[in-house]
Amino acid sequence: MNHDLTCLCQWLRANKLSLNVDKTELIIFKSPQTKLDFKYKFKIDGHRITPKSTIKYLGLLIDENLNWKSQISKLKSKLTRAIGMLSKLRYCTPPKFLKTAYHALFGSHLLYACQVWGMNSEIHIQLIQKLQNRAIRKITFSDLNSNVSPLYNELKIIKFNDLIHLQNCIFMHQLENDLLPTSFNHFSTLVSDNHRYQTRSVTRGLHEIPTVRTHNYGSLSIKNICVNDWNQFKSLFPNHINENLTGNKVKSLFQELVFNYYASH
Numbered sequence: 001m002n003h004d005l006t007c008l009c010q011w012l013r014a015n016k017l018s019l020n021v022d023k024t025e026l027i028i029f030k031s032p033q034t035k036l037d038f039k040y041k042f043k044i045d046g047h048r049i050t051p052k053s054t055i056k057y058l059g060l061l062i063d064e065n066l067n068w069k070s071q072i073s074k075l076k077s078k079l080t081r082a083i084g085m086l087s088k089l090r091y092c093t094p095p096k097f098l099k100t101a102y103h104a105l106f107g108s109h110l111l112y113a114c115q116v117w118g119m120n121s122e123i124h125i126q127l128i129q130k131l132q133n134r135a136i137r138k139i140t141f142s143d144l145n146s147n148v149s150p151l152y153n154e155l156k157i158i159k160f161n162d163l164i165h166l167q168n169c170i171f172m173h174q175l176e177n178d179l180l181p182t183s184f185n186h187f188s189t190l191v192s193d194n195h196r197y198q199t200r201s202v203t204r205g206l207h208e209i210p211t212v213r214t215h216n217y218g219s220l221s222i223k224n225i226c227v228n229d230w231n232q233f234k235s236l237f238p239n240h241i242n243e244n245l246t247g248n249k250v251k252s253l254f255q256e257l258v259f260n261y262y263a264s265h
Contacts, residue, residue, distance in 0.1 A: 030065065067120070078109050079132075083106070086101060150262065172188070188210075206231045
């Protein structure tokens with residue numbers, strides 16, 4: 001590893017580039033049960049880099065166990081502050097602009113990279129969902145214990161858990177239409193690629209569900225949940241899935257599905 005870092009520094013100098021060692025961070029991903037019984041010594045230009053348990057990348061706090069506890073803890077603080085601002089704005093802002101303020105102050109934090117950190121245990125997901133419910137009740141002047149599903153339906157706002165499923169479906173639609181970088185070409189395979197028989201999975205264009213052996217890093221992985229969400233979406237709208245289906249149409253069909261569900265609950 002140190003040899004590779006030395007080659008990197010030499011390449012940077014040859015191309016008249018520099019690396020800010022003070023801003024360079026190192027993290028070693030591992031399961032919570034794995035213990036490192038020896039110390040790594042990584043150096044760049046003679047400067048030692050110590051591995052950290054959590055680093056910040058593109059606004060996300062990535063931890064060594066990939067359980068996103070640090071990211072969710074930071075997000076909870078942001079969402080709580082946003083709820084406080086919405087509580088004050090609701091008395092001096094028309095309802096139409098109050099919904100816009102919700103998307104700017106609260107929804108933007110909720111949406112950012114939710115596909116990544118949102119694939120988490122049900123406990124953490126429920127904490128975020130409760131904060132969203134509080135925000136919806138605040139901007140609608142509803143009681144603390146009121147049923148929130150009709151409020152989501154009235155405002156045409158998607159719940160956090162459904163928002164993740166929507167992003168997964170849009171991602172898989174982009175994958176099928178070659179709208180993603182080439183690094184995702186082998187992200188998933190169609191059932192028809194492995195089976196010649198004309199089963200319902202083949203005719204509907206469903207994807208192979210990955211085989212997993214663990215819960216946190218298998219069942220809750222992005223690949224597994226994305227494939228499951230897309231297969232369910234295709235099964236619900238078999239007549240709409242064709243070559244002319246656009247990303248906006250996927251979003252509108254999904255919103256129609258969830259809002260109808262909210263209206264009945």
